Amino acid sequence: MPRRPEPAEGGIIPTEALASFAGVGYALDLARLTPGDRALDLGSGSGTDSFAAALLVGPTGTVTGVDMTDEQRAKADRLRAGAEHIRFLPGHLEDLPVPDESVDVVISNAVINLCPDKACVFREIVRVLKPGGRLAIADIVATRPLPESVTCNHDLWAACIGGAAAEVAYRAAIDAAGLKLHTFQDVPDCQFLTDQARNASLTYGVRAVTLAATRP
Numbered sequence: 001m002p003r004r005p006e007p008a009e010g011g012i013i014p015t016e017a018l019a020s021f022a023g024v025g026y027a028l029d030l031a032r033l034t035p036g037d038r039a040l041d042l043g044s045g046s047g048t049d050s051f052a053a054a055l056l057v058g059p060t061g062t063v064t065g066v067d068m069t070d071e072q073r074a075k076a077d078r079l080r081a082g083a084e085h086i087r088f089l090p091g092h093l094e095d096l097p098v099p100d101e102s103v104d105v106v107i108s109n110a111v112i113n114l115c116p117d118k119a120c121v122f123r124e125i126v127r128v129l130k131p132g133g134r135l136a137i138a139d140i141v142a143t144r145p146l147p148e149s150v151t152c153n154h155d156l157w158a159a160c161i162g163g164a165a166a167e168v169a170y171r172a173a174i175d176a177a178g179l180k181l182h183t184f185q186d187v188p189d190c191q192f193l194t195d196q197a198r199n200a201s202l203t204y205g206v207r208a209v210t211l212a213a214t215r216p
């Protein structure tokens with residue numbers, strides 16, 4: 001199981017958000033969020049990481065979650081309970097609804113693997129980050145490229161396997177966007193839930209990672 005936010009954070013993160021947490025790791029430590037930061041959570045889902053980030057940036061900072069799914073956003077917005085420094089916007093990672101150079105830190109958990117055009121997502125991240133801004137994410141990669149039998153399997157996409165890029169291609173997309181990658185590590189205890197997913201994971205080295213990068 002991926003690590004969930006620290007107990008100190010869990011005390012205030014809404015239980016309903018945690019109950020539908022769908023992340024694959026914990027990268028908020030790599031984000032080095034500090035009070036006053038403006039954070040952007042890509043694919044915020046029911047909001048677990050957004051709420052955890054909001055505790056770290058405090059009321060002088062802001063957290064914006066972006067998600068394409070109305071139901072997820074509505075739930076996170078309800079759980080926000082009126083907190084003014086947290087907001088949830090509709091949108092796609094490939095065309096983020098935030099201005100250029102407006103964000104100190106981009107976070108994301110288990111989402112970029114679901115995006116077919118990862119190069120486009122990393123370019124968008126660079127566009128919205130201020131110079132010197134940080135990226136800290138948890139995601140899924142593969143040791144080697146996946147065959148069509150995996151990439152065209154709906155169940156394996158939904159299981160965060162079918163869309164996993166080969167690690168080499170994933171790193172190359174980050175680099176080509178202009179980000180400087182400085183941490184890339186496996187999540188040691190992440191396990192897939194179905195036999196089909198576990199088999200694909202074993203065969204192709206599909207696994208969860210956390211990483212951090214900086215916009216120069």
Ligand SMILES: C[S@@+](CC[C@H](N)C(=O)[O-])C[C@H]1O[C@@H](n2cnc3c(N)ncnc32)[C@H](O)[C@@H]1O
Pocket residue numbers: 020021022023024042043044045046047048049066067068069072091092093094108109110111114115
């Ligand atoms: C596996 S869930 C992870 C949710 C959340 N980050 C968490 O850790 O609980 C993936 C989320 O990303 C959203 N999503 C997937 N692809 C997206 C895209 N291209 N643009 C915006 N949201 C996307 C889905 O709607 C879903 O809420």
